Amino acid sequence: xxxxxxxxxxxxxxxxxxxxxxxxxxxxxxxxxxxxxxxxxxxxxxxxxxxxxxxxxxxxxxxxxxxxxxxxxxxxxxxxxxxxxxxxxxxxxxxxxxxxxxxxxxxxxxxxxxxxxxxxxxxxxxxxxxxxxxxxxxxxxxxxxxxxxxxxxxxxxxxxxxxxxxxxxxxxxxxxxxxxxxxxxxxxxxxxxxxxxxxxxxxxxxxxxxxxxxxxxxxxxxxxxxxxxxxxxxxxxxxxxxxxxxxxxxxxxxxxxxxxxxxxxxxxxxxxxxxxxxxxxxxxxxxxxx
Numbered sequence: 270x271x272x273x274x275x276x277x278x279x280x281x282x283x284x285x286x287x288x289x290x291x292x293x294x295x296x297x298x299x300x301x302x303x304x305x306x307x308x309x310x311x312x313x314x315x316x317x318x319x320x321x322x323x324x325x326x327x328x329x330x331x332x333x334x335x336x337x338x339x340x341x342x343x344x345x346x347x348x349x350x351x352x353x354x355x356x357x358x359x360x361x362x363x364x365x366x367x368x369x370x371x372x373x374x375x376x377x378x379x380x381x382x383x384x385x386x387x388x389x390x391x392x393x394x395x396x397x398x399x400x401x402x403x404x405x406x407x408x409x410x411x412x413x414x415x416x417x418x419x420x421x422x423x424x425x426x427x428x429x430x431x432x433x434x435x436x437x438x439x440x441x442x443x444x445x446x447x448x449x450x451x452x453x454x455x456x457x458x459x460x461x462x463x464x465x466x467x468x469x470x471x472x473x474x475x476x477x478x479x480x481x482x483x484x485x486x487x488x489x490x491x492x493x494x495x496x497x498x499x500x501x502x503x504x505x506x507x508x509x510x511x512x513x514x515x516x517x518x519x520x521x522x523x524x525x526x527x528x529x530x531x532x533x534x535x536x537x538x539x540x541x542x543x544x545x546x547x548x549x550x551x552x553x554x555x556x557x558x559x
Contacts, residue, residue, distance in 0.1 A: 271333060281446075282538035283461070293328065294343040297336045301537060306461065307337045309401060313460035314341065320395050320438075323388065323456050344458065346451035349381045353445055354492050367502055375499065375506075382503055384455055385448055385475070386510035392457070393468035393515070395438035403439055403466020404429060410532040416548055417531065421555060425531050428558050432524055435467040443475045472511055473525035477533060479504050481550070483543040527554045 274295065275288025283302050289295040298307055307330065314327040326342040356375070367375075377383075408429065411422055440447075441462025449456045479500055484493055511517065530551045534544055 274333070282536065288343065289340055292343055293340055295331070295333070295338050295340050297333060297338040302337070304337060307339065310459075310461040311339050313400065313463040314339070316397055316400060317392075317438075317460050317463065320397060322392060322395070323454065324460070325456060325458060344449050344451050344456050346449045346456070349385065349445035349448040349450070349455075352381055352450065354489075356495070367498060372502060375502065380506075381445070381448070381450075382506045383510040385443065385445070386507050387514065388448065388455055388457055389440065389443055389468070389471055389475075390511060390514050392440055393437045393471070396436050397438050397465065400438065400463065400465040403441075403464040403470060404434070406441070406462065406464050407470070407528055407532045410535040411528070414534040416534050416544065417551075421552075422531075424555060424558060425528060429528050432528070433467060433521075436465055437468050439464055439466050439468055439471045441471065441474075443471055444478050467525065468515070469517060469521045470525045470529055472508070472517070472522045473529045474533070475507060476504050476522065477526065477529055477547075479507070481543060481546050483540050483546070485540075527551065527558070530554070 273290045275290075277285055277287050278294065279286035282299075284296045284298045286294055286296050311327060311330050314324070317324045318326050325344050328340045328342070331338045331340055408426055411417070411425055417425075440457065440460070441464055442459055447457055447459045449458060482496075484496065508519065508522070512519065530547050533539065534547060534551075539547075
């Protein structure tokens with residue numbers, strides 16, 4: 270094993286992240302991720318960094334003892350998810366709803382939810398050649414899971430073909446774990462699912478994640494309770510900020526809910542309970558699609 274390899278500093282369904290020397294990190298991919306996907310993420314990282322977006326600098330792809338990896342600038346800071354979990358200390362007593370006082374305490378101009386919306390808007394202002402195609406990626410993700418019948422998949426594909434096409438850079442995975450606060454400035458990471466397409470898909474994906482996410486079993490119960498309490502308030506804050514600065518209409522976001530729910534079913538990182546919920550929601554929406 271390479272002497273530069275340090276301690277594990279993060280992991281997910283696709284990879285583990287380790288320290289790499291003094292100021293770099295290495296993302297080592299699991300066996301369920303092929304070379305095409307690794308190359309795609311590296312290329313997306315290069316494009317994002319060169320375009321001047323607030324992200325980390327990629328250095329090189331590597332094969333380390335049979336595992337594919339990417340070496341990049343190490344970001345020292347807390348993710349928005351970590352910061353989010355800390356907020357539950359404010360609400361560590363059981364509540365059935367949020368008071369107006371609670372909402373004022375949670376909502377402010379520069380909180381992480383509104384910051385997330387502003388960063389995504391900054392990303393969406395870029396139009397970059399050579400990026401993957403969003404529609405092709407979404408359809409590819411929908412084609413993989415066995416949860417849906419071929420008839421259901423075809424119905425979703427036909428629906429996707431009616432949606433408005435745009436040529437904006439989209440992150441593809443805007444969850445709070447991919448936003449890190451470094452020296453009071455936000456940095457966005459994990460560009461594997463980035464593509465060129467319609468920003469409303471990113472926004473719909475954030476709403477889906479916040480509304481339906483099932484947290485891992487090791488998550489402290491007080492935070493699970495806290496999340497259930499504030500899910501819809503967080504979504505409202507996020508949409509308020511993004512629609513205000515972008516001019517996007519709520520109806521545009523709603524159009525993308527069905528395909529983004531279907532695409533999310535392929536993700537390794539979500540549990541069976543969450544997938545069952547998403548399937549039920551998806552099938553309810555399909556009733557209204559001709």
